[in-house]
Amino acid sequence: xxxxTLKIAVLAGDGIGPEVMAEAGKVLQAVAAQDGFTLxxxxxxxxxxxxxxxxxxxPAETLRLCEESEAILFGSVGGPKxxxxxxxxxxxxxxxxxxxxxxxxxxxxxxxxxxxxxVSASPxxxxxxxxxxxxxxxxxxxxxxxxxxPRYTRQENGELVAVDTMVYHESEIRRIAELAFRIARRRGxxxxxxxxxxxxxxxxxxxxxxxxxxxxxxPEVELKHLLVDNAAMQFIRYPRSFDVVVTENLFGDIxxxxxxxxxxxxxxxxxxSLGAQREAGRQFGLFEPSGGSAPDIAxxxxxxxxxxxxxxxxxxxxxxxxxxxxxxxEQAVRKAIRDxxxxxxxxxxxxxRVSTREMGDAIVRNLGA
Ligand code: IPM
Ligand code: MG
Numbered sequence: 001x002x003x004x005t006l007k008i009a010v011l012a013g014d015g016i017g018p019e020v021m022a023e024a025g026k027v028l029q030a031v032a033a034q035d036g037f038t039l040x041x042x043x044x045x046x047x048x049x050x051x052x053x054x055x056x057x058x059p060a061e062t063l064r065l066c067e068e069s070e071a072i073l074f075g076s077v078g079g080p081k082x083x084x085x086x087x088x089x090x091x092x093x094x095x096x097x098x099x100x101x102x103x104x105x106x107x108x109x110x111x112x113x114x115x116x117x118x119v120s121a122s123p124x125x126x127x128x129x130x131x132x133x134x135x136x137x138x139x140x141x142x143x144x145x146x147x148x149x150p151r152y153t154r155q156e157n158g159e160l161v162a163v164d165t166m167v168y169h170e171s172e173i174r175r176i177a178e179l180a181f182r183i184a185r186r187r188g189x190x191x192x193x194x195x196x197x198x199x200x201x202x203x204x205x206x207x208x209x210x211x212x213x214x215x216x217x218x219p220e221v222e223l224k225h226l227l228v229d230n231a232a233m234q235f236i237r238y239p240r241s242f243d244v245v246v247t248e249n250l251f252g253d254i255x256x257x258x259x260x261x262x263x264x265x266x267x268x269x270x271x272x273s274l275g276a277q278r279e280a281g282r283q284f285g286l287f288e289p290s291g292g293s294a295p296d297i298a299x300x301x302x303x304x305x306x307x308x309x310x311x312x313x314x315x316x317x318x319x320x321x322x323x324x325x326x327x328x329x330e331q332a333v334r335k336a337i338r339d340x341x342x343x344x345x346x347x348x349x350x351x352x353r354v355s356t357r358e359m360g361d362a363i364v365r366n367l368g369a
Pocket of ligand 1: 093097
């Protein structure tokens with residue numbers, strides 16, 4: 001892409017968010033300087049810190065900043081301090097879900113990468129993960145039980161009744177299926193669609209639409225359907241036989257945590273939540289680590305910044321079509337791992353324990369190396 005200024009809303013949030021975000025900012029600016037584009041990183045308040053300083057988890061000013069930006073680089077939100085608040089006001093439900101809905105971020109990409117050098121961090125038996133694995137979980141993010149109406153808790157016949165509703169429109173399934181097929185076609189290893197078609201009407205529709213999209217537009221991509229309970233089992237039994245997995249919102253929430261844990265290093269995993277395409281190669285999105293705010297280690301300078309840094313890489317690739325700059329960051333991260341640098345979460349005997357900042361600095365040095 002020609003030199004241009006990319007406007008990014010940077011929402012570091014709570015816990016380890018600010019410290020890992022500082023490293024991501026450094027890496028992104030270094031890549032921008034090398035590759036001839038300009039990043040305008042503007043910070044906004046979100047989460048618990050926003051509750052403390054501006055009265056709510058997603059202040060209007062932050063939303064405006066996001067609207068005026070071309071991408072959101074998100075840290076993490078939440079912590080014990082805000083857990084006593086009503087659910088709707090807490091950082092997660094008060095900021096993250098509204099952001100997803102407001103910007104129609106319907107596609108959540110969660111790559112679960114188990115690096116060959118880190119297979120010993122995986123809780124799975126070594127022979128199952130030998131050589132590492134790479135599974136991309138694509139989760140529908142704005143439909144299903146998270147947002148369906150009606151939704152309430154009320155008294156009925158002398159007891160409380162809670163209702164959540166699972167709703168999927170054909171168009172919602174179609175657009176996530178198309179995206180999943182496009183990505184699967186590029187990677188060339190097929191697509192697994194996960195549902196509960198033996199029980200749910202939602203899943204019958206899901207399966208029908210996914211099958212149609214495949215037959216009509218992606219006949220060359222091998223498509224398999226798995227029931228969600230079976231998928232949960234197959235992942236841990238045959239991790240290396242999966243590549244791209246697509247599923248609805250709640251199943252994706254659960255399975256993506258399973259996949260993340262299987263890699264053994266949640267501090268390494270980025271994610272992208274994407275909305276509609278604005279122009280060829282450019283998509284508005286929110287890019288954030290898969291892990292949380294880790295309040296227990298916040299402020300100590302020991303958190304792993306790699307998930308945040310790789311979220312920046314996903315932003316360059318999916319948000320702006322800057323594939324080679326993204327790949328450069330990913331290679332710099334791999335080199336740091338190959339060189340034996342480890343933050344506490346992935347440290348093992350015989351490797352060098354480094355701080356958040358030292359890891360960030362090493363990755364900057366590795367850029368283009
Ligand atoms: C996630 C999280 C969120 C979700 C929570 C914090 C609302 O678990 O991004 O996976 O359930 O989507
Ligand atoms: Mg989750």
